[in-house]
Amino acid sequence: MYVSQQPILHVEARVKNNSDGIIVRTDLVRDEVTQWLIDNFVVLSLGQTISSFGGLSEPHAQVLDSILVAECSGGNLDSGAYRLQQVQLDVQAYQLRTQSDQQSPPNTQIFDESGNGDDVPRARTLALPNKDLDGLWESLEFDQPIQSTILSAISRMVSFSARRLDKWTINWNRLILIWGPPGTGKTSFCRGLAQKLSIRLGKHYPQSKLIEINAHSLGSKFFGESGKLVNRVLESIELLLEAEEDTFVCMFMDEIETLAARRDRALSSNEPFDAIRAVDALLTGLDKLKEHPNVIVVCTSNLVTALDQAFLDRVDIKQYIPQLSSRPIYKIYKECLEELGRHGIIEGTSFDVVQVAPTDPQTALQYVEQPAEQLILPTFDDMLLHYKMFPDAIPKLLADAVLESIGLSGRTVRRLPALSLVLYSNRARCDIRTAIQALRMGIASECQAMAEATMADEHSGTAAPNGQ
Structure with a gap:
């Protein structure tokens, strides 16, 4: 049965x-x-x-x-x-961990060293789940259930690996690539993913750590040094995994194209062999890390076509993060405007659609807005169902602003509601209509800047991706 x-x-x-x-x-x-x-x-x-x-x-x-x-x-x-x-x-x-809970693991002194002659460390370690990352995962907005799909898949992958599957039969690397245009939330997605995995895998691993590798700091002006730095960092992580077998480790490398650039293209650079050694060291280190069941490696890339084929071949999960569409943009604007309302920056207002004569169901509908304690905007679906027919309704005006925002990066969308009030309104407290007018002015300014940058790129013969 x-x-x-x-x-x-x-x-x-x-x-x-x-x-x-x-x-x-x-x-x-x-x-x-x-x-x-x-x-x-x-x-x-x-x-x-x-x-x-x-x-x-x-x-x-x-x-x-x-x-x-x-x-x-x-x-x-x-x-x-x-x-x-x-x-x-x-x-x-x-239990959320705080900065005071952080302890430098043994054999990881290289994480605290700086690279390229600056003060930026080569890596940072966060105990998970961490207070600094609280709420990050929930703040991300996508049309498709990307978050639940990836979280579930990786949780199961780690759980399977904990059973010590035969490595010659089950050949995976627990290597995940999150790729897409700049400004779509890839970095936040990876950090939030590490936070959620530390909670979801709590039964298997009582302790968790996020190790963020600063890929740019592993480049060196000295010939042959980049490969050595990559090797030293990955060896330090391997020592940590051996010393803390009951700790789940998420290793995160942002903009992995810095370290995993195509070696065939590197041959035409000024120092081809140094670039090739860095890629070789990365691939060798990743092959060693997969021997440990308590680690996953998550990377981001804006330029997936620039990645070395041998690296791409090792990636188990390749997840594309698209530009925001109307629904997530509307939800982000709604959350931002309501947050400004909760802090008294935008006046509280309620919205409704009612019949002109409530006792007669045959009468026409009319849009109503009135003062309220809090600003509560309708959802995207409610806007489409009830408010789209009223051109001057606040929800419809917000939807118009959303359409004007298509093509803007996620980070731009999230900062515009507050930034626009700073730039285009001199009031300490304003109504929602004024806030949306300011928002649309901010959107227009961003779109104009994007258009001018595109024209400049075309004249110079280069094309910079949105959000760079």
Whole structure:
């Protein structure tokens, strides 16, 4: 008899940070919270946050900060609400780490050294999950379920690797490439991914670290030195993996084309053999790292065609991050404007569509906006369904601003709502209509700058990608 596998409902239980730095036994909290949820809830919804813990044993209730229903993976359930009898509950308890928790691992002194004669270290190490990365994953917006797909796949990959699969039979490198145009959120995606993996894999690895390699710092003006620097950094990481087998390590290299450039093109450069040695050292180091089941390597690239074929051949997962479309841009603008509203910079306003004569269902619809305690803008779907027919409605004006923003980088979109108020409004507090007018002026300015830069590039015979 065939039995379908139940979907897995992932729940994150955050433990409070104590001023005395005490680390709480999250495994005990995890088991207690799992049973408490089963005993006290019939249905849980995605995004649901629980902050009241009545019925939970006193010691555990006191250390809990919140419980978040984060994600559901597997199965065919499309609803955002799930009956606990129909899912497998996966609760992970975690405690955010802070800067004071950071300790330099042994044999990693090279991480703190600077490269290229500047003060920029070759790498930085963050204990995970880290307070500095809290909320980063949730702030990312994509049309497709890229986040859940990649998070689930890598979690399973690491779990499989922990079973010590035969390396000659199962040949993978746990190497992930996130690529796409500049400004689409690739770097934030990788850092947020490391944070989420440290929580999701908490049952397998009680400790986690993010090691960010500064690829640019591994270049050297001295002939032959770049390859040696790459080799020393990767050897240091390998020593760390050997010393801390129960620690999950996410190694992150931004703009990997700096180190993994095509060797056939390097032959035409001023120092071809130095560039080739650096790529050789990187590939050799990656081949050694894959022997350790507790590490993944995540890289980003703006120029995937510039990457060496041998490096690309080692990549297990290649994920493209596209430019933002209308839906995520609208959501980003909505979040930014509402955040400005929460801090009193934009006045609170509510929006509605009602019948002219409420008692007569045959009468026409009219748009209504009125003062409110908070600014709450409708969702993208609500805007399309109810407000698009009213040209002067605030949600429609915001949608117009969204269309004008197509082609702008994600980082530009996220900074424009606040930046535009600084540039184009001199009021300490303004209404939402003024804020959107300022936003559209900021968008127009950015688009004009992009057009002028494109024309300059065409005249000079070069083409710089958007966001560079």
